[in-house]
Structure formats: structure tokens, C-alpha cells
Amino acid sequence: MDKRDLEANGKVHDECQYSSEEDPRFKICHRESLIIAILTVIFLYSSISIGQILGRVDPSEMFLVMGLPGWFFFSVVFSPVFFFGLVVLIIKFVFQDIPLD
């Protein structure tokens, strides 16, 4: 069994190939993941809160947006679109193109 085969199956663990100095790419990775994680938490929290604040109403007094209940529109339709917009901006302007190998 040759080395290529072993390596393919994840057996060779060449720690000597890596130094104790930190790979600068990981700094970029850590920052990107952290931004996405925080954004996701804010997205979930704000979508849920919008619904809770606007949604506990009497249907007769409920305001409508495009025929949908207002709370539903802002919490379920608008909020994902808005945060998706932020994600696109983050990918365009913050995310960096780094080699993966």
C-alpha cells in the first residue's frame, strides 16, 4: 500500500508539515465566521421580536401589507430579505478570496 493510498484514507497525519506559527488565512476565516454567526443571531432575534411585538393584535385592527398581516410581512418576508441583503454586502465587501489547499 503506497503513501498516496494511505493519505487518501486519512492515515497520514503530518504535523511536521505545519509550524506553530498561526496561519494568517485562519484569522480571515475566524472573522468571517464570527460576522456570519452574529448576523444570524441578530436575524433570528429580530425576526422573532418583530412578530411578537406586532403580531399580538385583534384581526379587526390589524394593518395589512400587500394583503398579508403586517406582522407576518415584516417578520417572515421583509426581515429575511433585509438580512439576505446584508449577507450579500458582507460577501462582496468583507469576504476574501483565499486558497483552500
Added chain:
Amino acid sequence: MNYSLVLPLFIYMLILFTLGLIGRKLFKIEGEFTQEYFVGGRAFGGVFIAFTLSATFITSGTVLGVAEVAYNSGLNWVYLMCGQICMGWAVLGILGKKFAIIARRINAVTLVDFIRHRYQSKPLVILVSIGLLLFMGVFMVAQLVGGARIMEAATGLDYHLGLIVFAVVVLVYTTVGGFRAVVYADFLQGSVILIGGITVFFSALRLAGGFGSITAQLAAISPELVTLPGGDDLGTFWWAISLSSLLVAVVVMPHTAVRAMAYKSSKAMHRAIIIGTIITAIITWFFGFMGPMARVLVPGLEASVLAVPMLIIEVMPPIIAGIILGAPIAAMISSVDSMLLVIASSIVKDLYYNYFKPAASNMEIKRITYLAMLIIGVIIVFIASYPPEVLQFLVLFSTGGFGVVLVTPILFGLYWKKANSSGCAASIIGGMLTYIALGLFGGGGYHPYAPAFIVSVLLMVLVSQYTKRPADSVIKVFWGKPLNQHKI
């Protein structure tokens, strides 16, 4: 049996079947069998990754299940479920490029590979593998049972016949084509779900007279259907927050996370996030909203799980309805194929290869893989033919179960240097006990995964902090800079 509905479905199955056989031709197995078979050589562009990722984590639960509950409880359930739209960006974004880089460094093809290299602890690997096999198996059986039952109810196709047809098709194309065939099939199935969802949504919307008319009719049936907390008091703050915590489990589900190892470049990942979010949002919104729409258009259903199929049959002409009924089945099959691969890789790579026969040759691994796929397929079909009573109960537990077993080992292992095997073990065991105890004895009003998640994070941090730090060799691989940049 309604042939105009069943025939298009069989033709669709035939197409999938052929796709697997074609995939076989395109698929070269040279040297690195497991790399090629289980992650497709990590060579996928953004569009394919986006489709396979969303088709995989969008199960029939999203396509049928959301509408099933929303049919009875109203818009509140759509509100609770729409949080999952963020999975379009969160799976790839949170695991991030670091996960892809590390997977290449250690040649990981499964999540357990990652855990083995990061924590180097045999008991931990066995604990995690067994947990995964159990939850994965439950998931797969549940998907097949659900799919076959729905088809029986909607079209009169015999339950056992449907089950065998779906299982054989999935098994064949997945076994012969591996990850590559699954990705191509997911592309096809993702398109079927998307096109089906869009067509039915807009047809139903027109038939019902627009959103305004739907809202008014729902409010006339019961005000609860259009307000919060709504029917069954489901739409409360704590329900919403605790259900959202479950999403962190979706990030590290083995069949979704393996896709975060398989993109070819960081550009592909950026594109996959954008396209994947759009697909996820459309499918979640449209199929979810079909529940309340069905309440208006096809009222009085006995089994609300038929909300989507009956809506499709109601608003579409027969042959087209048959094609679109393929959408829920596509959602089911596109998840089952990935789960099948993950189970096989877990048995072959994580257990057999590592602990029973490390010297196995490529040829042997290949034979064992095919054999494992076949055996798993037979067992799964057998269990699904006579689903045990306990299944429904296990399904409820399995998403959170994945979360307890995988979230802390993967995320802390990836981003926190001090995370060690004792921390993982404490976190998994403590989290699992909390989860089961609250699931069995806790009061309602929230999902038991949320407290279990908090317990597992606390235990991970505390125990890792006060026990031995991981070996330097591990830290070097997971944080260090490559010494030779031009290594091939």
C-alpha cells in the same frame, strides 16, 4: 390507484435511476477512492453546492410538514419555521473556509474524521459514530415512511410498492455514483422542488384571489389563524427562540456539513451562499404558506399532512399534478441519498477502516462500501415496511440528538484551541441527559434542545478549561501555517 398521478412519478424515478448510471460513466475511481466517492474530489462549483446543500437539508419536513401544522394552526407555524431561511447562509458561513481548509489538510470525508484528528480519542470517536448511526438511521426511515405514506394517501399508490420503488432508486444511483451522482441528482431534484413550489404557489394564490382574500378568509374561519400566538398557542416568544436554537444543530448535521468540505474554491463558497439562501427562502416561504392556502382552498381535510398534495391536485391539471407531486418525493429522496452516503462512510471509514482493518486496500474499501450500502438499504427498507411505534418518538428526538452529539465538538474544535476530548465527552453526555430528561419530564412551552445546548456549551468550556490542553501536534495542524507552501 390514480394512474395519471402515478405515471409521471414513475417516469421521474426512471430519470433519476438513469442519472445514476450515467454518473457511473463520468465517475472515475482512481487511487483516492474515499475522497472521490464520499466528497466527489472536492471539485464542485457554487451552483451545485447551493443546490445539493439546500436539497439535502430541506426534507419532506419543510415541503409537507410545515404546511401540515400550519393548515390547522395558521400563520404562526410559518412564522416559527421561517427562521430556517438563514441556514442558506449559516451552514457554509459558520463552518466557513476554515472547515474546508482543515478537511483538505487531514483528508477528512466525514465529520467523524474531523473529530478523530482534532481530539485523537478512540472512545469519543466510537461514541459519536454510534450516535450518528442511530439518529441518521431514524431520520432515513422516517423520511421513507413519510414519503411512501403521503403517496399512498394522495395517489393510491400501494405503500409497500412505493417504498420499494423509492428505496431501490435511491440505493442504485447513490451506490453506483457516490457523492458525485448525489450532487447531480440533487440539482435535478432541487429544480423540481423549486419549479413545483413556484407553480403551485402562484396558481393557488390566483385561485384564492390574492393575499388579501386569503387573510380575510382565514380571519373569518378563526382570528387565531392570522395572529400570534395563534392556534394552539404555538407562536410564543419562547417557542420561537428555543426552536431557533435547534438551527445550530442543522449547521453540523453530518449530511449537510459534509457539503461544506466539498466546494472547490472560496469563490464557489461565496456564490453557494447567495444562491443557496435564495433557494431555501423560496422553498420555505412557498411550501409553508401552502398550509394556510390549503385551509382556504381545500378545507375539511381529515389528515392535514395531505394539505400540500391535495392543494397540488386541486390547482393543477392531472398530468402536471403528477409531475409536481414529485416535489415532496424529491425533497425526501434528496435527503435520503445523502444520509445513505453518510451512514456508509461512517461504517466504512470511521469504524471499519480505522479500528478493524487499517491496512485495507483501496479495492477492499470499495467492496466493503458497496456491501455496506446494500446492507443498510435492506435494513432500512425492512424497518420502514413495518415501522415500529417508537419511530415517531425517536424522530422528534433526532434533530436535537444530532445537535447534542456534534455542535460542541465541531464548532469548539474548529474555533477554540483549548477544546479537548474530556470537554467533548462531558458536553455530549451532559447535553444528552438534559435533553432526554427535559424531553420526557419537562413542561411544554419550549423545545428541550435549547437548555440542553446551554448545558453542553457550559460543560465543554468548563471541563476543557481545567483538563489537559490538546497536544501541540494537533494545534499545529488545526491552527498552524504550512511549512512548505508548494506541497502537492
